[in-house]
Amino acid sequence: MANYIKALLVDDLPPGSMKTVRVGGKSIAMANVDGEVFAIDDTCSHAECSLGSEGFIDGNVVTCGCHGATFDVTNGKVMSMPAVTDVASYSVKIVGQDVLIAL
Numbered sequence: 121m122a123n124y125i126k127a128l129l130v131d132d133l134p135p136g137s138m139k140t141v142r143v144g145g146k147s148i149a150m151a152n153v154d155g156e157v158f159a160i161d162d163t164c165s166h167a168e169c170s171l172g173s174e175g176f177i178d179g180n181v182v183t184c185g186c187h188g189a190t191f192d193v194t195n196g197k198v199m200s201m202p203a204v205t206d207v208a209s210y211s212v213k214i215v216g217q218d219v220l221i222a223l
């Protein structure tokens with residue numbers, strides 16, 4: 121069974137924003153896409169830049185700030201080069217004001 125851990129508060133992640141959080145010893149990029157929160161591994165699969173801190177979000181597309189690879193934040197799938205490997209995605213649920221992710 122998934123172990124849900126509190127990552128941040130709903131108000132910490134307004135729609136259209138993205139940030140990196142440390143949860144359970146992992147760096148996770150969390151994004152709010154039109155009111156729905158998603159979580160993927162923060163480390164770009166190309167050359168390990170931080171997606172949440174150095175990247176940009178537009179809709180569901182995260183662009184890595186280092187070399188421009190894009191990922192779908194809703195599922196971690198790589199969308200464009202130079203990255204060729206997906207990043208992990210994590211289940212998210214909201215309980216009250218808390219955003220929890222399953223690690």
Ligand code: FES
Pocket residue numbers: 164165166167168169184185186187188189202203
């Ligand atoms: S480190 Fe992300 S595209 Fe190169």
